[in-house]
Amino acid sequence: MLELKNLACGYDSKPVLQDIEFKVEDKEFVGIIGPNGSGKTTLLRAITRVLKPSKGAVFLNGKNIWQMRFKDLARYVAVVPQNFGGVDMSVEDFVLLGRIPYLERLQFFESKMDLFIAERCLSLTDTLKLKGKLMSEISGGESQLVLIARALAQEPKLLLLDEPTAHLDITHQVSILDLIKRLNKELGLTVVMVLHDLNLASEYCQRLVLINEGRIYKTGTPQEVLSYKIIEEVYKTVVVVEKNPVSSKPYVVLVSQEEKEKRGK
Amino acid sequence: MRKKVIHWAFWVLVLFCLLLGIALFSLCVGSVDMPLKKILKVIFEGRGSSEYSILFDIRLPRIILGFAIGGALSLAGVILQGMFRNPLVEPYTLGISGGAAVGVCLNIVLGLSRGLGIISLPICGFLGAILVILLVYSLSIRKGILKIQGLLLTGVMISFISSSLIMLIMSVSHTEDLHGIVFWVMGSLEEPNWLLIKLALGIAVFGLAVSYLFCFDLNAFSLGEEEALHLGINVERAKRLLFVVASLLTGFSVSVAGIIGFVGLVVPHFIRMFVGSDHRILLISSFLCGAIFLIFCDSLARIIIAPLELPVGVITGILGGSLFIYTLSKKQVSLEGK
Numbered sequence: 001m002l003e004l005k006n007l008a009c010g011y012d013s014k015p016v017l018q019d020i021e022f023k024v025e026d027k028e029f030v031g032i033i034g035p036n037g038s039g040k041t042t043l044l045r046a047i048t049r050v051l052k053p054s055k056g057a058v059f060l061n062g063k064n065i066w067q068m069r070f071k072d073l074a075r076y077v078a079v080v081p082q083n084f085g086g087v088d089m090s091v092e093d094f095v096l097l098g099r100i101p102y103l104e105r106l107q108f109f110e111s112k113m114d115l116f117i118a119e120r121c122l123s124l125t126d127t128l129k130l131k132g133k134l135m136s137e138i139s140g141g142e143s144q145l146v147l148i149a150r151a152l153a154q155e156p157k158l159l160l161l162d163e164p165t166a167h168l169d170i171t172h173q174v175s176i177l178d179l180i181k182r183l184n185k186e187l188g189l190t191v192v193m194v195l196h197d198l199n200l201a202s203e204y205c206q207r208l209v210l211i212n213e214g215r216i217y218k219t220g221t222p223q224e225v226l227s228y229k230i231i232e233e234v235y236k237t238v239v240v241v242e243k244n245p246v247s248s249k250p251y252v253v254l255v256s257q258e259e260k261e262k263r264g265k
Numbered sequence: 266m267r268k269k270v271i272h273w274a275f276w277v278l279v280l281f282c283l284l285l286g287i288a289l290f291s292l293c294v295g296s297v298d299m300p301l302k303k304i305l306k307v308i309f310e311g312r313g314s315s316e317y318s319i320l321f322d323i324r325l326p327r328i329i330l331g332f333a334i335g336g337a338l339s340l341a342g343v344i345l346q347g348m349f350r351n352p353l354v355e356p357y358t359l360g361i362s363g364g365a366a367v368g369v370c371l372n373i374v375l376g377l378s379r380g381l382g383i384i385s386l387p388i389c390g391f392l393g394a395i396l397v398i399l400l401v402y403s404l405s406i407r408k409g410i411l412k413i414q415g416l417l418l419t420g421v422m423i424s425f426i427s428s429s430l431i432m433l434i435m436s437v438s439h440t441e442d443l444h445g446i447v448f449w450v451m452g453s454l455e456e457p458n459w460l461l462i463k464l465a466l467g468i469a470v471f472g473l474a475v476s477y478l479f480c481f482d483l484n485a486f487s488l489g490e491e492e493a494l495h496l497g498i499n500v501e502r503a504k505r506l507l508f509v510v511a512s513l514l515t516g517f518s519v520s521v522a523g524i525i526g527f528v529g530l531v532v533p534h535f536i537r538m539f540v541g542s543d544h545r546i547l548l549i550s551s552f553l554c555g556a557i558f559l560i561f562c563d564s565l566a567r568i569i570i571a572p573l574e575l576p577v578g579v580i581t582g583i584l585g586g587s588l589f590i591y592t593l594s595k596k597q598v599s600l601e602g603k
Contacts, residue, residue, distance in 0.1 A: 050491050074497025081495075087487055088542050097488070100481050101497035108480065108545055109270065154496070 001026045001190050002047070002158060006056035009046045015054065016042045017214045024158075024192055029184050031205030032194045033225075035235055039214045040194045041082075044162055047192070048079050060158070074101035078151035080144075082162040082194075091130045091138065091146050095121055098153025121152040125179060141172035148179065159183070161193040165200060173197075177204050198252045202226055203244065210234060226250040273546040276539065280553035287557050288328050291564040292320060296572040327454045328560055330462050334454065334522050335532075335559025336552040337469040337514040342529020343551045344476055344511045347483040347544060348504065349405075349416060352537075353592060355529030356515040357585075359420035361397045362526065363427025365512075365519035366450065368393025370431050373445050374438045383458060387468075391516030397423055398508050452523035452578025454563050461521050468517045469552075472510050476548050479503055483544040525559070525578045527585020532558050534588065 007020040017039045024030050032040050045051045047058055049065050058065045065073055078098070087094070098121070099114040110118075122128040125145045130138055138146065144164060151159060161180065165173040181204055183189045195201040201208055202222040210217045210225050212234045218225050228241045231252060238260060244251040293299050297319060299307070307316040342355035349359075356362045368389035372378055377385045401423065405416045435446055456462055476483075482503040485493035494500050518525070532555040533547065540546045559577070562584070566575040 045491075048491075048495055050494055070494070070499045071497040074495060077495075079492075079495040081492060088537075089487070093543065097485060097496060100485055103481060105478060108477075 001028070001061065002192065003059040003062075004047070004056070005059065007046060007053050007058065008055035009042060009051050009053045011051075015214065017046065019215055020046075020056070022209055022216060022219055024190060027184065027188050027190055029181070029191045029204065029206045030193070031201040031208045032192065032211060033196075033198060033201050033208055034211035034217075038211045040211055041162060043211065044079070044160055044192075044194055047160060048077060049073060071101045074154060076156060077158045077160060078154040078156035080147050080151045080159070080161040080164055082164075082166060087135050089135050091127065091133050091135060092118060092122070094135050094146060095150045095153050098150040101154055117155070118149075118153050121149040122146075124152060124183075125149040141168050141176075144168065144172070144176055145179070148176070152183070156189070158190045158192065161191070163194050163196055165195070165197065173200065180204070198226060198231070199244075202249045202251065203247060222250050226252060273540070276546065276550055277553070280550055280557065284332075284553055284557050284560075287560050287564070288332075291328050291331070291560050292324050294564055295319070295324060295567050326456065326459070326462055327563060329466060330454045330456055330522065331560035331563050332556040333462070333466040333469040334518045334525065335528055335555040335557070337465070337472060337518045337555075338525065338528040339532035339551045339555025339558070340469070340472055340476060340529075340548065341511045341514040341518075342555075343533045343544070343547055344483070344507050344514075345529070346533060347486050348507055348511075350487060350489065351416060352534060353417055353530065353589060354420070355527065355533075356394075356511070356518075357424070357524070357526035357528075358417060358530065358589070359397070359401055360423025360427060361394045361401075361420075361512065361515045362519050362524045363424040363431075364393040364397030365390040365516045366393070366524050367427050367430045367434075368396075368516070369449070369520045370434045370446055373442050373449075374434050383461060384464070387461070387464060387517045387520040389516075390518075390520030391512055394516035394519070395509065395512035397427075398512055402508070449523045451576035452525040452581075453576050454522055454559075456521055465517055465521045468513055472514045473548065473552050475506070475510050479507055480544040480548060483507075483548075487542065523576075523578060526582050527589065528555055528559055528581055531581070531585045531588050534592065 002024040004020050004022055008015055008018045009020075010016040020043065032043060034040050042051065046053055047065075052066070060068070060073075060076060068076075095118045096110055096114065099110055099118065102114065103110070119128070122131060125148050127142065127145045127149055130142060130146065135143065135146070148164070159180070164176050164180070168176065177200060180191055180193070184191045193205070195205075205222065207219065208222055208225040209219045210230065217234055218230060226241060227250075228239055231237070231239050231241070238255045240253045240255060242251045242253055243249070289301065292304060293301060297316070299316065299320070303316070304320065307314060307320060311317070338356060341361075345354045345356065345359060345361075346352055368391075369386055372386055372389040377389065401416065401419055404419050431446070431450060435443055438446065482493065482498050485496045485498050486503075490500050493503075533551045536550050536554045537547065540550050559581070562580045563577045566577045566580055569575055
């Protein structure tokens with residue numbers, strides 16, 4: 001599916017990422033984690049062809065993405081961006097933007113098929129009721145869902161998400177991640193997701209890629225990656241890793257300075 | 266979808282009717298008022314009368330030029346607003362008109378148009394315009410991301426620099442050139458050369474056609490360049506082509522009619538309130554509305570202090586500048602970016 005080979009990448013000759021090498025198989029659900037400024041978003045931008053790698057390459061089904069046509073890439077990979085300034089556009093029009101990769105140069109109107117697909121994507125993300133509203137009128141959680149609907153309208157095989165749960169309350173966090181999980185299971189979408197929250201990453205992802213200072217620190221199942229040793233080393237923070245009593249996945253518990261001092265005594 | 270198409274068709278029709286109306290109005294008014302009936306009579310009587318030459322040698326060319334330049338400038342405004350994602354951006358506020366004007370002034374002073382023909386004027390305008398666009402764009406790129414902050418300030422400064430350069434050129438030029446520059450820099454639709462009028466019309470329509478090839482690209486750009494890329498838009502190519510189109514439109518307009526500011530700001534701002542921000546309708550309706558606006562302003566310029574006339578740039582400047590300040594005070598966001 002997706003393969004990164006010996007990738008190095010950065011801005012204006014200042015390298016951010018180095019020696020990045022990993023593979024994502026079909027229908028996998030992969031989380032990318034790491035501290036702020038470790039290069040997670042840069043990695044995503046390298047996969048979506050926003051940044052040209054200075055070394056190595058990104059392959060989709062064996063094809064170098066820099067040799068693919070722009071439209072072909074957009075039909076294969078869809079991106080759900082992190083932050084999003086409101087636009088003056090109805091929700092339906094916004095989701096229809098996801099059909100752009102399928103429009104011909106001289107086609108000025110979307111076909112019935114395009115409208116049908118947009119409608120289906122809205123109902124898949126449970127946002128059909130927002131159809132006529134303006135993007136600037138809806139809440140943060142809703143706009144995140146609409147962003148996912150637009151990405152689905154591209155009918156991708158690979159879905160990339162940049163912190164889809166940032167700035168959302170727990171209700172929306174869980175409902176969005178549940179939705180992505182469902183898309184992964186039912187539609188067979190391959191998912192690669194940047195996540196900040198280690199516990200959400202542990203709970204939802206099959207495999208985690210931990211990035212630190214521009215290099216891959218460790219990849220593996222949540223159990224393999226989320227050990228207290230690794231986290232303390234990478235995040236420079238004292239933590240305790242427990243087991244989630246329900247799912248028995250690793251659960252990271254923070255320890256405050258005050259508690260540490262109490263225990264120290 | 267059907268509803269949307271009908272809605273759009275309705276607006277295009279309304280604008281067409283308005284355009285026709287304003288063109289007829291503009292034919293009638295001026296230092297010699299001619300009611301419609303009289304116009305018909307003059308046309309039937311044919312060549313020879315002084316009214317005939319007023320209509321066909323003075324007023325009609327102005328209307329055609331107003332159509333072309335009003336359309337071209339507001340189209341350039343819409344394209345630039347789409348690319349820079351800022352509703353206050355347009356050829357004048359970004360300094361592109363100024364750049365084009367410097368190009369044209371240099372041409373006049375160096376006497377290029379005498380050697381290479383009148384066609385070299387718009388070419389110099391185009392070169393000046395594209396130089397400024399590239400400068401403004403590269404100044405606002407940081408780490409490969411377009412920064413909207415400071416963009417307008419850069420543009421306004423470039424405008425200042427351009428007008429200083431024009432003054433510099435004027436102060437060192439011969440008297441006969443000086444007259445040409447002063448006359449032209451004020452911004453007027455009076456253009457005796459039919460070739461330039463036809464050329465301006467051709468470029469305006471060509472610009473409209475090309476911009477329509479990129480209407481979805483422009484829609485995608487409203488989400489930002491990175492997002493447009495995710496939607497399968499060849500961002501670099503679209504940007505290059507649209508910059509060239511905007512420079513062509515501005516450069517040709519400036520070289521023919523001088524600096525007519527704010528058309529590209531007022532018109533799209535106004536028309537968005539009615540048709541929304543989908544470029545499929547915004548491009549054509551801005552073009553038509555720009556044509557209406559400029560022909561209207563030109564008619565005003567001719568009748569306010571008739572038999573004398575004002576430069577049309579004065580009227581668009583006052584109207585547009587006031588709107589600019591109003592918009593700016595309404596939403597501070599636009600200047601700072603989101």
